[in-house]
Amino acid sequence: MSESDQRWGRIRGGFLWFVLPLVIGILASALVPKPVIGVIRLNDAIYSYTARDMITQIQYAMDHPEVRAVVLAFDTPGGTVVDTEAVYMELARLREKKPVVTAVNGMAASGGYYLAANTDHIYVKPTSMIGNIGVIGYLPPAPFIIEDIITTGPYKLWGAPRDSDMRQIEMVKQGFFEAVSLGREGKLKAGPEVIFTGQIWAGIEAVRLGVADEIGTETDAVKKAASLAKVENYEVANLYDLAGLTPITSPFFFQSPDGVKLPYPNEAGTYLLYIPPLPVK
Amino acid sequence: MKRNLLLIAIAALILPAIARGLWFYRGVPETSVFATPDFSALSAPQAPLKSAEKPMDDPVQYEGVALFDAAHANQFSLAEVEALTGAVKARGGQVELLTDYALLEHKLKYASAFVTISPMLSFNAEEIRAIERFVERGGRLLVFTEPTRNSIYFDFVSGNPIAYSDASAANSLLASFGITVNDDYLYNLERNEGNFRNVFFDEFGKSEVTFGLKEVALYGTHSLESPSGLVLLRGAESTLSSANDAHDPAQGGAALSADGNVLAFGDLTFLTSPYNNYADNAVLIDNLAEFALSGSRTVTLDNFPFVFKGKTVRLYLSSELIRSTEAFAALGRMQAALRNMKLQVEFVEELPRDGDAIIVSTFAPGEEMEPLIKKFGLEFEAGSEFVTMPGFGRVGIYGNNILLFDATPNGNRLILFGNKIEDAVYLIDTLNLGYLSFCLSQENIAVCSTGYGSPYQTETSPTPVPEMENTEETPTPEAQG
Numbered sequence: 068m069s070e071s072d073q074r075w076g077r078i079r080g081g082f083l084w085f086v087l088p089l090v091i092g093i094l095a096s097a098l099v100p101k102p103v104i105g106v107i108r109l110n111d112a113i114y115s116y117t118a119r120d121m122i123t124q125i126q127y128a129m130d131h132p133e134v135r136a137v138v139l140a141f142d143t144p145g146g147t148v149v150d151t152e153a154v155y156m157e158l159a160r161l162r163e164k165k166p167v168v169t170a171v172n173g174m175a176a177s178g179g180y181y182l183a184a185n186t187d188h189i190y191v192k193p194t195s196m197i198g199n200i201g202v203i204g205y206l207p208p209a210p211f212i213i214e215d216i217i218t219t220g221p222y223k224l225w226g227a228p229r230d231s232d233m234r235q236i237e238m239v240k241q242g243f244f245e246a247v248s249l250g251r252e253g254k255l256k257a258g259p260e261v262i263f264t265g266q267i268w269a270g271i272e273a274v275r276l277g278v279a280d281e282i283g284t285e286t287d288a289v290k291k292a293a294s295l296a297k298v299e300n301y302e303v304a305n306l307y308d309l310a311g312l313t314p315i316t317s318p319f320f321f322q323s324p325d326g327v328k329l330p331y332p333n334e335a336g337t338y339l340l341y342i343p344p345l346p347v348k
Numbered sequence: 349m350k351r352n353l354l355l356i357a358i359a360a361l362i363l364p365a366i367a368r369g370l371w372f373y374r375g376v377p378e379t380s381v382f383a384t385p386d387f388s389a390l391s392a393p394q395a396p397l398k399s400a401e402k403p404m405d406d407p408v409q410y411e412g413v414a415l416f417d418a419a420h421a422n423q424f425s426l427a428e429v430e431a432l433t434g435a436v437k438a439r440g441g442q443v444e445l446l447t448d449y450a451l452l453e454h455k456l457k458y459a460s461a462f463v464t465i466s467p468m469l470s471f472n473a474e475e476i477r478a479i480e481r482f483v484e485r486g487g488r489l490l491v492f493t494e495p496t497r498n499s500i501y502f503d504f505v506s507g508n509p510i511a512y513s514d515a516s517a518a519n520s521l522l523a524s525f526g527i528t529v530n531d532d533y534l535y536n537l538e539r540n541e542g543n544f545r546n547v548f549f550d551e552f553g554k555s556e557v558t559f560g561l562k563e564v565a566l567y568g569t570h571s572l573e574s575p576s577g578l579v580l581l582r583g584a585e586s587t588l589s590s591a592n593d594a595h596d597p598a599q600g601g602a603a604l605s606a607d608g609n610v611l612a613f614g615d616l617t618f619l620t621s622p623y624n625n626y627a628d629n630a631v632l633i634d635n636l637a638e639f640a641l642s643g644s645r646t647v648t649l650d651n652f653p654f655v656f657k658g659k660t661v662r663l664y665l666s667s668e669l670i671r672s673t674e675a676f677a678a679l680g681r682m683q684a685a686l687r688n689m690k691l692q693v694e695f696v697e698e699l700p701r702d703g704d705a706i707i708v709s710t711f712a713p714g715e716e717m718e719p720l721i722k723k724f725g726l727e728f729e730a731g732s733e734f735v736t737m738p739g740f741g742r743v744g745i746y747g748n749n750i751l752l753f754d755a756t757p758n759g760n761r762l763i764l765f766g767n768k769i770e771d772a773v774y775l776i777d778t779l780n781l782g783y784l785s786f787c788l789s790q791e792n793i794a795v796c797s798t799g800y801g802s803p804y805q806t807e808t809s810p811t812p813v814p815e816m817e818n819t820e821e822t823p824t825p826e827a828q829g
Contacts, residue, residue: 084353088360096364102372159384234392234542245385297375
């Protein structure tokens with residue numbers, strides 16, 4: 068075998084045994100996904116449409132291993148009880164697998180805080196509004212009958228006696244309080260007589276009370292999520308886009324005939340919702 | 349050699365993946381161990397069961413009227429407080445509604461209790477004085493307020509809602525009796541009846557109202573205080589006022605005035621269904637009905653014309669009185685007036701010794717009237733134009749009548765003295781109007797001016813005729829023959 072044959076043989080051997088596997092390895096390494104810190108934004112009340120969107124995003128994060136952690140970016144006054152609970156339970160499943168961090172922008176009140184309290188870390192702005200832990204409900208009227216409406220029972224039209232409605236609201240409160248107590252276990256620096264009054268606090272005070280963890284930005288929240296997920300050189304992605312959602316909304320808040328949006332829900336019911344004082348006209 | 353090459357090939361194959369993996373992933377993600385609520389274990393708080401024995405089914409019977417105020421923009425309906433009105437009726441009491449504030453003074457003359465619930469219009473000075481007199485006479489005043497029944501207005505400039513509670517109107521009345529209703533509500537986050545604003549009370553001020561109670565629940569209550577009186581329902585230390593989020597042992601859910609005749613509550617909801625049956629609220633409501641009807645009312649002339657106890661009034665004309673046509677006509681009108689008050693009149697020939705009676709006499713009374721005259725210390729001087737009366741001195745007999753009220757355990761007697769039968773008739777007719785506004789009265793004795801009495805009339809003199817100048821007679825034309 069000539070020297071050139073030997074050289075060619077070494078080159079060929081090097082190509083076969085090193086370069087080719089390396090190229091294949093490089094190509095195959097693309098299968099190792101770039102980690103994604105998924106962001107779920109909520110800039111609305113929690114009600115059927117927004118809850119459905121959030122759940123879709125949570126499920127996407129669960130189903131996609133590259134989504135290593137999730138940041139909830141909140142500006143929400145809360146919303147309906149059942150929709151909040153639906154998101155909460157999906158979030159609990161996600162948290163078993165992946166870290167979840169909250170960044171409160173404008174507000175995480177009531178149902179918003181229900182969700183935030185059950186994440187690994189809560190960042191707030193100094194004047195974010197946070198808390199308002201509690202339930203608000205509209206009791207049905209005392210039952211009466213109407214000539215033109217036939218029902219098959221005294222509460223078919225009204226849903227429940229006022230008294231039992233009140234007691235059920237108290238039961239909802241118990242669930243909320245327990246969720247906060249468990250979610251913020253060991254972190255709260257004030258007793259229930261302070262935490263569960265329904266107060267809404269500015270971010271600074273919320274941190275002081277242990278209702279939130281730190282003053283920080285959404286970027287801080289992303290970094291914290293990455294740190295908990297133990298990833299670097301990650302990508303930050305909006306899970307709304309990744310999940311392929313398209314905007315569908317319906318009016319949650321009451322809108323007056325002249326187009327003024329009021330902070331009251333459209334329908335009577337039981338809510339985990341912060342209803343601020345009316346704005347100055 | 350081949351083994352080495354294979355190892356190199358494998359290394360080359362996996363190294364990029366490892367490098368990429370290490371570039372991105374630096375460890376095992378931290379997932380925290382956390383718990384979620386056991387939702388299936390949650391339960392709605394149940395209504396509290398009664399702890400005290402409900403009073404006997406056969407309660408003591410009273411005859412009295414509980415006058416419910418509906419003249420001060422009161423935020424309630426009688427149907428709502430059926431538990432209380434029913435308890436009043438079960439004790440033989442009647443329930444009446446005051447719909448016109450102008451009738452307050454009149455109706456308080458016969459009422460046993462005045463009940464005002466969540467008033468939004470303040471009481472004026474005349475009403476307050478009338479109620480003060482009513483309470484002084486032993487009438488009972490019950491005031492119920494309710495922090496959930498506000499009048500809400502919107503500030504014109506800011507648009508902010510402003511709630512006006514009933515505390516202000518209630519205080520306009522209660523201030524006279526040393527009780528204050530605070531414009532707040534009590535709450536308890538630690539132990540409550542289904543909601544933080546539904547507060548339990550298990551410490552009671554000693555009173556007939558709290559007799560037999562172990563625990564009551566108020567459903568949204570103002571706090572009340574009474575430095576001179578008694579706080580009846582005292583909350584636990586964890587019961588706080590919304591005004592300052594603090595506990596004040598001097599405040600409670602109900603208060604009783606120092607004289608024991610004025611009772612104020614910060615809540616009305618406990619009177620309504622179903623809350624009237626929770627805890628010992630039913631016992632409390634029975635006690636309230638008892639309180640409303642059991643006052644020791646002193647009947648005086650202030651109560652006129654509602655001064656009789658029974659259903660029948662005996663009418664006696666003293667022996668010296670002439671039974672004139674005018675007298676019978678006036679007495680007939682009196683009978684009609686008394687029938688309107690559901691009283692029967694029985695004409696008797698002998699002075700009634702007991703029972704309700706109206707006795708009419710002159711200032712020259714018959715002998716049978718002596719005991720009564722002595723009882724009131726009247727002195728009739730024969731031939732004199734004056735009667736001496738305690739507290740009034742010498743009272744002229746012309747144009748004046750005397751009215752006495754003799755309240756005894758066996759019945760009440762109204763005694764009328766006039767100078768003559770004509771005076772007595774005039775007095776009877778005036779009394780038939782139902783007012784003593786023309787009388788100067790002191791407790792049970794009054795002098796009533798009828799403005800009638802001939803001795804005071806000036807002697808008639810001929811109508812003066814103007815002096816006429818002498819005038820010539822109008823000449824008449826002579827008849828020409």
